[in-house]
Amino acid sequence: xxxxxxxxxxxxxxxxxxxxxxxLAEETRKxxxxxxxxxxxxxxxxxxxxxACAPSCPFYKAVDKRYSPVGMANExxxxxxxxxxxxxxxxxxxxxxxxxxxxxxxxxxxxLAYHCSNCGACYYTCPHGIDSGTIIAMLRSVLFRxxxxxxxxxxxxxxxLRVIESPWRSLxxxxxxxxEELKRDHNVAKEGEGRYLILLDxxxxxxxxxxxxxxxxxxDAANIKYSFPDRPLGVRPPLPLTVGHYETARRVANxxxxxxxxxxxxxxxxxxxxxxxxxxxxxxxxxxxxKPRELDIIHVAQLIYESYLYEGLPAFTQWGKATYIPSCNIxxxxxIGAASKLVEITARPYEKHLMWPYAGVGWMSLLCPYVREKLxxxxxxxxxxxxxxxxxxxxSDMRKVARHLAEEAYKTSTGYHVFGCIxxxxxxxxxxxxxxxxxxxxxxxxxxxxx
Amino acid sequence: xxxxxxxxxxxPFDLYSLAIYIIFPLxxxxxxxxxxxxITRLILALRRKKWVAYRAPVGxxxxxxxxxxxxxxxxxxxxxxxxxxxxLGLMAVHMVGLLPLIFLLGQHVAFYAYFIPIYxxxxxxxxxxxxxxxxxxxxxxxxxAIATQPFHSSIWGPLTVVLNGDVLTIISLVAVGFKLGExxxxxxxxxxxxxxxILYIHLTLILITGALAxxxxxxxxLTGASAYRSVLGLHxxxxxxxxxxxPFTKYWHFVFGMFFGKxxxxxxxxxxxxxxxxxxxxxxxxxxxxxx
Numbered sequence: 001x002x003x004x005x006x007x008x009x010x011x012x013x014x015x016x017x018x019x020x021x022x023x024l025a026e027e028t029r030k031x032x033x034x035x036x037x038x039x040x041x042x043x044x045x046x047x048x049x050x051x052a053c054a055p056s057c058p059f060y061k062a063v064d065k066r067y068s069p070v071g072m073a074n075e076x077x078x079x080x081x082x083x084x085x086x087x088x089x090x091x092x093x094x095x096x097x098x099x100x101x102x103x104x105x106x107x108x109x110x111x112l113a114y115h116c117s118n119c120g121a122c123y124y125t126c127p128h129g130i131d132s133g134t135i136i137a138m139l140r141s142v143l144f145r146x147x148x149x150x151x152x153x154x155x156x157x158x159x160x161l162r163v164i165e166s167p168w169r170s171l172x173x174x175x176x177x178x179x180e181e182l183k184r185d186h187n188v189a190k191e192g193e194g195r196y197l198i199l200l201d202x203x204x205x206x207x208x209x210x211x212x213x214x215x216x217x218x219x220d221a222a223n224i225k226y227s228f229p230d231r232p233l234g235v236r237p238p239l240p241l242t243v244g245h246y247e248t249a250r251r252v253a254n255x256x257x258x259x260x261x262x263x264x265x266x267x268x269x270x271x272x273x274x275x276x277x278x279x280x281x282x283x284x285x286x287x288x289x290x291k292p293r294e295l296d297i298i299h300v301a302q303l304i305y306e307s308y309l310y311e312g313l314p315a316f317t318q319w320g321k322a323t324y325i326p327s328c329n330i331x332x333x334x335x336i337g338a339a340s341k342l343v344e345i346t347a348r349p350y351e352k353h354l355m356w357p358y359a360g361v362g363w364m365s366l367l368c369p370y371v372r373e374k375l376x377x378x379x380x381x382x383x384x385x386x387x388x389x390x391x392x393x394x395x396s397d398m399r400k401v402a403r404h405l406a407e408e409a410y411k412t413s414t415g416y417h418v419f420g421c422i423x424x425x426x427x428x429x430x431x432x433x434x435x436x437x438x439x440x441x442x443x444x445x446x447x448x449x450x451x
Numbered sequence: 452x453x454x455x456x457x458x459x460x461x462x463p464f465d466l467y468s469l470a471i472y473i474i475f476p477l478x479x480x481x482x483x484x485x486x487x488x489x490i491t492r493l494i495l496a497l498r499r500k501k502w503v504a505y506r507a508p509v510g511x512x513x514x515x516x517x518x519x520x521x522x523x524x525x526x527x528x529x530x531x532x533x534x535x536x537x538x539l540g541l542m543a544v545h546m547v548g549l550l551p552l553i554f555l556l557g558q559h560v561a562f563y564a565y566f567i568p569i570y571x572x573x574x575x576x577x578x579x580x581x582x583x584x585x586x587x588x589x590x591x592x593x594x595x596a597i598a599t600q601p602f603h604s605s606i607w608g609p610l611t612v613v614l615n616g617d618v619l620t621i622i623s624l625v626a627v628g629f630k631l632g633e634x635x636x637x638x639x640x641x642x643x644x645x646x647x648x649i650l651y652i653h654l655t656l657i658l659i660t661g662a663l664a665x666x667x668x669x670x671x672x673l674t675g676a677s678a679y680r681s682v683l684g685l686h687x688x689x690x691x692x693x694x695x696x697x698p699f700t701k702y703w704h705f706v707f708g709m710f711f712g713k714x715x716x717x718x719x720x721x722x723x724x725x726x727x728x729x730x731x732x733x734x735x736x737x738x739x740x741x742x743x
Contacts, residue, residue: 035500037500040500042712047703049643049647052533055532091646093647095644125526129713129716285500333720335723335725335726336726
């Protein structure tokens with residue numbers, strides 16, 4: 001089962017502080033040149049440092065005041081001003097334009113850049129409409145080009161393209177086995193016959209299978225025709241976006257788009273929490289992927305909501321007392337209100353958005369021991385944490401965040417806390433949180449819609 | 452050869468003349484050029500990269516609710532989670548302090564209306580310099596007889612107790628002082644950019660010189676017959692500098708940045724992605740299912 005895949009886990013770094021600084025400036029210019037559009041320019045130039053975004057960030061609240069969205073995004077602003085603006089070049093540090101001078105400073109920026117789950121909560125609370133997450137993503141891209149990325153996420157991101165382009169035999173065997181189980185239990189249409197192709201990836205099938213099962217049961221009851229891909233469509237696509245590796249992210253996204261179209265589907269159905277939906281549907285111009293016009297990307301919550309509401313299928317069971325905990329990008333950047341609406345109408349009384357703006361941990365759950373263990377087995381790679389690495393610190397900080405979020409959730413008076421994303425539940429389990437009762441949206445819907 | 456207007460000026464080379472005839476026109480030119488420069492950069496950036504990835508189907512209700520939400524959500528959030536900045540930042544500095552002072556103080560209305568006649572439409576809303584009359588100095592004693600008919604010249608009525616130049620200046624000074632202290636701390640402890648400290652010192656100086664000029668007070672180093680002209684001139688020079696700095700500093704947010712940013716956010720979140728309320732709680736209209 002354990003098949004070793006030889007891939008570079010880190011990028012070769014140039015030697016010497018001066019050389020690294022020069023390289024960092026050069027990489028910043030390239031990222032700015034390639035990805036600076038109107039909104040990004042506004043995000044970079046219009047911040048007044050008021051700090052209104054800070055309280056919406058769980059890392060700021062639960063871990064350290066250093067991890068405020070504005071503080072993290074300012075690291076990119078410093079680079080941008082120094083390399084790409086007239087005032088920054090003329091006035092330098094006076095206006096906050098500077099390049100890091102020592103190795104320690106670069107490491108510090110690296111640490112800041114990865115204490116952001118890019119959930120989008122700060123976008124909502126900024127009085128000037130600035131999306132700090134986008135700026136931090138640009139910073140990660142600069143760091144990636146500079147040779148800095150968390151080794152485990154970097155490895156998984158690099159592995160993603162390999163997984164979808166040519167999955168190796170043992171992986172394909174395991175994949176086929178699980179897919180056969182799912183096909184046996186659900187009304188899966190034959191290839192080309194379903195209306196929706198479900199985006200199934202390694203993470204969903206091997207880590208989140210019980211919730212996928214629950215979603216499929218609900219879809220079956222609504223008589224929705226769906227099919228599965230014949231291969232894993234990535235580890236958790238487009239994962240390379242997380243480390244700012246846009247070139248690979250573009251190839252991954254284009255592969256998924258073309259694969260869906262080539263199999264004869266016009267609808268790609270996303271069962272995941274929020275990142276794949278937002279990244280494949282809305283963010284593709286950011287990394288220059290080209291989604292065909294005839295392809296639509298739909299989130300399962302919206303499809304279930306539409307099916308059950310408009311088509312008059314089983315009546316809603318108004319039962320329970322729940323709080324909906326919005327998952328990261330699905331609510332903030334995805335524009336999907338259906339997930340919270342589904343909880344609202346399946347629970348009474350329902351506590352609306354007491355947790356809002358909630359910021360989850362998103363991709364960071366990939367670092368949890370449980371997830372690493374699962375992925376290590378199926379992907380055949382060693383996902384081992386290095387001593388005193390950024391990842392190790394991130395895991396410890398994630399646990400603090402999970403406990404903080406649990407405290408916030410506990411303040412709500414409901415018995416159940418319905419999460420739209422498995423990541424948050426995994427992290428809460430990893431933190432051994434006991435005072436909340438996290439339920440995945442899929443399980444909640446299965447329990448109440450199919451009663 | 453002096454310009455015509457300066458030939459009959461008894462103090463052609465004092466700070467006031469400098470402010471009126473040189474600094475202010477220059478500031479306006481710099482402001483216009485800077486404004487055009489920033490707008491041009493945004494337009495070029497728009498042409499450079501495709502902004503919008505996808506357009507979600509949205510109805511008119513969603514569009515309206517989304518537009519309202521992008522403006523009201525940040526202060527609402529701050530009211531629950533960030534009270535200190537809401538009170539001292541948004542309320543004291545902006546809503547109660549600087550904005551009424553800059554745009555509605557009687558002396559300022561008179562000044563703006565001289566150059567832009569239509570501005571005189573705001574005269575009914577003008578704010579007096581003190582609670583009692585339009586001219587009383589801040590700490591000068593006044594007769595109780597005057598206080599019996601204190602608000603006759605202001606539409607604000609009893610609100611004049613707060614809405615007057617003196618009180619608003621004190622509120623602004625406290626708030627700006629707080630922000631200045633905060634930025635100084637950030638600069639020393641976290642290596643934050645010094646330009647913010649300079650801008651807050653600049654704002655403080657504008658407020659102090661404005662208060663002194665309004666009360667015909669002077670500064671120790673400004674003496675002689677033209678002391679008042681010098682204080683007022685200093686205030687106007689600093690204000691002119693403020694105007695010139697707007698397109699190049701964080702002052703940009705209150706003439707353009709904030710309003711533009713919210714429109715950008717609205718287009719991004721509501722028009723394109725279909726999110727109306729926080730978390731996209733309003734369910735988007737029914738989607739047309741593609742049949743292939």
